[in-house]
Amino acid sequence: MDRIIIALTGMPASGKSTVSKQMKELGGKHIHIGSFIWNWLRRKKIKLTSKTSMRAGIYFHKLYHDLPILSWLLERIKKTSARVYVLDSLRSVDEYSYLKKRFKQVHLVAIVADHDVRYKRAKARKRFGTVLERAFELRDQEELQLGVGKLIDRADYVIDGNKTVDSVRHQAAQIYKKIT
16 A cells, blocks of 8 residues: 655644644544654653753754654554554655655645744743743744755645634645545
């Protein structure tokens, strides 16, 4: 069976979780790539924050070229028999290239939203506690350093994350149906 990989990328709070939830509801097997980092931090007994999560991601990217993350991801895909996988939060061109070498159908979907929209969302959801403007800007810079901007440029599909949640879900459903 040929597996279909839908890889989601985008800056923090752009709407990736909304898109992945919609695609999961339509039948895609959801894997959040950040789970690898979060679980690694927990095993190391390091407090899970936006800063520690980002630094761990940069650590794996620079030291290992994302290999531990990608090995974990490939193992998760091999363990299940799903046809469609929705990979939430692809961060680097290395990750994308790795997937393209291993699967025939890899579709890159970028979710884009303006900085002010994303910052407002990040403040409201408080995933890692209080979000300060400067910290959010630094996180954006780190994401761009990893390669998120390059992935957005390479995307096969783009979702406008500035729209309402219903609009983002609708865009995601249309893309999912077109791919599958």
